[in-house]
Amino acid sequence: MDYVYGPGRNHLFVPGPVNIPEQVTRAMNRNNEDYRSPAIPALTKVLLEDVKKIFKTTSGTPFLIPTTGTGAWESALTNTLSPGDRIVSFLIGQFSLLWIDQQQRLNFNVDVVESDWGQGANLDILASKIGEDKSHTIKAVCIVHNETATGVTNNLATVRKILDHYQHPALFLVDGVSSVCALDFRMDEWGIDVALTGSQKALSLPTGMGIVCASPKALEASKTAKSVRVFFDWNDYLKFYKLGTYWPYTPSIQLLYGLRAALDLIFEEGLDNVIARHGRLAKATRVAVEAWGLKNCTQKEEWFSDTVTAVIVPSYIDSSEIVRRAWKQYNLSLGLGLNKVAGKVFRIGHLGNVNELQLLGCLAGVEMVLKDVGYPVKLGSGVAAASAYLQNSTPLIPSRI
Ligand code: PLP
Incomplete structure (x- = not known):
């Protein structure tokens, strides 16, 4: 018996450990x-x-x-x-x-x-x-x-x-x-x-x-x-x-x-394609963060990470509550803010064996939690921005061409 059972797959979006493919x-x-x-x-x-x-x-x-x-x-x-x-x-x-x-x-x-x-x-x-x-x-x-x-x-x-x-x-x-x-x-x-x-x-x-x-x-x-x-x-x-x-x-x-x-x-995917996929998912995450009106913890574009995005929340919100609630309510695992940025940021890990639609599920979950904790987000705004970007930039799956 799984004492923390939640139906469906856990959306595992911490920046490691990550999903293990079948x-x-x-x-x-x-x-x-x-x-x-x-x-x-x-x-x-x-x-x-x-x-x-x-x-x-x-x-x-x-x-x-x-x-x-x-x-x-x-x-x-x-x-x-x-x-x-x-x-x-x-x-x-x-x-x-x-x-x-x-x-x-x-x-x-x-x-x-x-x-x-x-x-x-x-x-x-x-x-x-x-x-x-x-x-x-x-x-x-x-x-x-x-x-x-x-x-x-x-x-x-x-x-x-x-x-x-x-x-x-x-x-x-x-x-x-x-x-x-x-x-x-x-x-x-x-x-x-x-x-x-x-x-x-x-x-x-x-x-x-x-x-x-x-x-x-x-x-x-x-x-x-x-x-x-x-x-x-x-x-x-x-x-x-x-x-x-x-x-x-x-x-x-x-x-x-x-x-x-x-x-x-x-x-099989090709290492360079794997790297490009990470670039794509990261960019989609960043456009969603922007659409939510939130800030990336990373201060300059030259340092943007393609494996993890740390999102700054407004000071009236405790980011740990976002992480707790995402897991309890939506079976979504996000990364906590650590040490100096505890309570101030939550992290979306977008690395490893993960694809566009999984990411969109995560972004939809984040939007709902943001609304739950009192942030005035328009539901669908981040998902719309991310999917518009992904729809234009996602290539055919290399091994299925
Ligand atoms: N270095 C980086 C960049 C990490 O993100 C981590 C863990 O998340 C570590 C080192 C430590 O690795 P581990 O927890 O496997 O000992």
Whole structure:
């Protein structure tokens, strides 16, 4: 008995964990297997090759780690840096805050570059810090590509340009948790040294797999990095890669088969089409927000996120009430405002395996809740604006052409 049963499908529009497609659920519905049999290494070998495609890398080395995004952060940091190392990190929202907290607790010397929540990373300050650092005391630049708390996307190409302009050797570590497989992400082209994501975001898998991809320079750095690491030590993985058995400890068999199915779906749609779909759904969401007369928490268009939109509510409304009511009344799950923006924003996640009509259902639900909590919205206004946009911009489904 499901004590929170609601009829129909839950409209899951939090920015992760996201909907799991049927094909993936079915692929995971299987018994455990002996991971030392030849089958699992054979499956893993191909997964490791294929997973590089979602980071757009050919030179990176991926690690499929039984963990979450938080563990993937720790893997990136502890394998490449030593305690006391100076790093530059940007505080722009709850997830960059949590990563900075981890960096400080791991005893790195963190130069925190803070911006208002709703703004992107201040890359002018990065340029001045990198420009002044003639003796290369900065060992890494850490940045969250897409700040899920505020719906802000940072410009990674600019970070690379700054490092190149000053010929600075700092490692470039990127949290791609709410961006990889949804936003344009080019590990090799942007010279990213460690890129990471979590299975429950745009890959549309259950939570439980952290995917970390290391450049040759990051692997080289791991040979001298002195941070203590055991569970996350890349070297343990590399030893087993060489042996062709791949696993230093027990992988989730079900998640491996799920990843296979998730990648197959992404490749069938085409990664670039997947990215375009995210752009379309995000734009539709933004036109709906505008039609409701509400503001995007993201302060400039250049930072608009195509995976999550944080919507500011008028001060007489508590945004948490919107989230509570959406779930209780309409079986719609929206994202809460977190920390500094708690009560002030609610979030619509539009990432992963989701389509136009699902989004319109969500937008219809948001309108009803807005009206319920006393906001004078015209029912249908956001849906009309979004569907007018989608009707003009939605292509044929790639595999059905
Ligand atoms: N980074 C970003 C951008 C996130 O959105 C999240 C979670 O939502 C995390 C890191 C942390 O990931 P996890 O909750 O899987 O540990």
